[in-house]
Amino acid sequence: MNEFEIHVEYDPKQDYNNWKVSYGDPVECFRVWKKHTALHYAKNAARENLPSRIIIHDQNGNVEKYIEYRSDSENNIIYRIKRHLFELTSSELIFSVFGSIVLIIILLLLLVPWVIWTCLCCPLIKLNRYLSERINAIPPLYKNFNKVRSIHHATHKTHLSKAPGTYLLAFVDFLFSPKTVELTFKQIVRDWRGEYFEALKQGRTWKAQWIMVRYRFSFACAFIKASGLNFVFSFFKQSK
Amino acid sequence: MPNSKNNKEQSDKADDNLLPSLSRKEYLILEMLIESIRELYGLEMVEASGGNLKRGTIYVTLQRMQEKGLIDSKPEPRTAPEIGIPRRLYSVTGYGARVYKAYCAARAVLASELATIGG
Numbered sequence: 038m039n040e041f042e043i044h045v046e047y048d049p050k051q052d053y054n055n056w057k058v059s060y061g062d063p064v065e066c067f068r069v070w071k072k073h074t075a076l077h078y079a080k081n082a083a084r085e086n087l088p089s090r091i092i093i094h095d096q097n098g099n100v101e102k103y104i105e106y107r108s109d110s111e112n113n114i115i116y117r118i119k120r121h122l123f124e125l126t127s128s129e130l131i132f133s134v135f136g137s138i139v140l141i142i143i144l145l146l147l148l149v150p151w152v153i154w155t156c157l158c159c160p161l162i163k164l165n166r167y168l169s170e171r172i173n174a175i176p177p178l179y180k181n182f183n184k185v186r187s188i189h190h191a192t193h194k195t196h197l198s199k200a201p202g203t204y205l206l207a208f209v210d211f212l213f214s215p216k217t218v219e220l221t222f223k224q225i226v227r228d229w230r231g232e233y234f235e236a237l238k239q240g241r242t243w244k245a246q247w248i249m250v251r252y253r254f255s256f257a258c259a260f261i262k263a264s265g266l267n268f269v270f271s272f273f274k275q276s277k
Numbered sequence: 278m279p280n281s282k283n284n285k286e287q288s289d290k291a292d293d294n295l296l297p298s299l300s301r302k303e304y305l306i307l308e309m310l311i312e313s314i315r316e317l318y319g320l321e322m323v324e325a326s327g328g329n330l331k332r333g334t335i336y337v338t339l340q341r342m343q344e345k346g347l348i349d350s351k352p353e354p355r356t357a358p359e360i361g362i363p364r365r366l367y368s369v370t371g372y373g374a375r376v377y378k379a380y381c382a383a384r385a386v387l388a389s390e391l392a393t394i395g396g
Contacts, residue, residue: 220343220350220365221336227362228320228332251332258333263340 039089041079043072045096054096058082080104201233201249202226205256217263225252225259297345299380302338305329307347307369307377316366318353339367347373 041060046068048055056075059066060082069075076093083089083106091104202225209222229252236245261267299307309322319339323330330338342348349370352363369377 217340220340223362224319224336224365225332227364230361231320231364255331255333258331259337262334262337 039083039086040092041083041089042092042094043075043079044094044098200230201252202229202256205253209260213263221259221263222256225256228252229256296379296383297347297376299347299376300338302330302334303342303347304377304380306335306338306342306367307373310348310367310369311374311377316368318364318366320364322367342373346370347376 039060041058044057044059046055046057047053053070055068055070056072057066057068058075058079060079067078069078076091079091083091083104087106087108089106091106092100093102093104095101206218206222206226210218213222229248232252233245233248236242236248261270305326306322309325310317317325319335320332323332323335339348339350343350347370348367350365350367353366355363
């Protein structure tokens, strides 16, 4: 790549700053009074000697700006300006941004569990242990006091389920009159519960499950008949 | 307007004189209630019917019969304090017994008539 360097030179004779454009190997240079003249010469020379680069130095000798000239596949001159050495191109910028996002995500994935563990779990575990020690320190007053379990050991919760038909009763209570609910649906649910609990009492779990299925079907039949939907079905049957 | 009102009243009276409609299931329920000595629960009737009455439909039928005045129901008496829904005991009313007898008579007449026609 051909390089054209533009420097500022102080001329003590004239007490004036000259702009020096140096290029080639061996180095050739010429001096002008104004910066834009030097830049003009350098740009013309750079365009004629592709690929090329103009390096502009400031008064302290540091690189102020890069201007690169290249040609594309159709011989069009393209140029880009680099303001300093470590400036990134668009692709480099995309890669660096993407990389930094990935890094941040990885850091978050590592950090978040650690933060949750240290800030939430550890204090809770310490509190739990403290409470367990306090509970165990209480002298047993009753015979079965040792059955009182600490929070640390209380893994199983007591599961209470509603009696069969509770939700269905609430549903039909919303739709039908109290008389219909009392005389029809509550009686079905009464029989349902009676048979279900009898089966459970005898230890016949599968029988109890079968009763659940059968009475759900019966409840649906009663719902259809009480709501008058069976007449609709019979009408369709007759129309066929 | 007064003429139409009178016509409606006359038609209502005529309906009262007619035999009330009784489905096969209602007839079966009336039969069971009359033949049994005591009052019956709905589930007992289902079990005694031998598959003619279903769990899903019997209570709807019983409610309609109660609305017609054919049967009567009351919650079961509880001796000990119990929780849960009380079962209902069903019994036939006097009107229901009369309707049943009328239906039996009508069926007997119809059977004899059919026998004579067939003979």
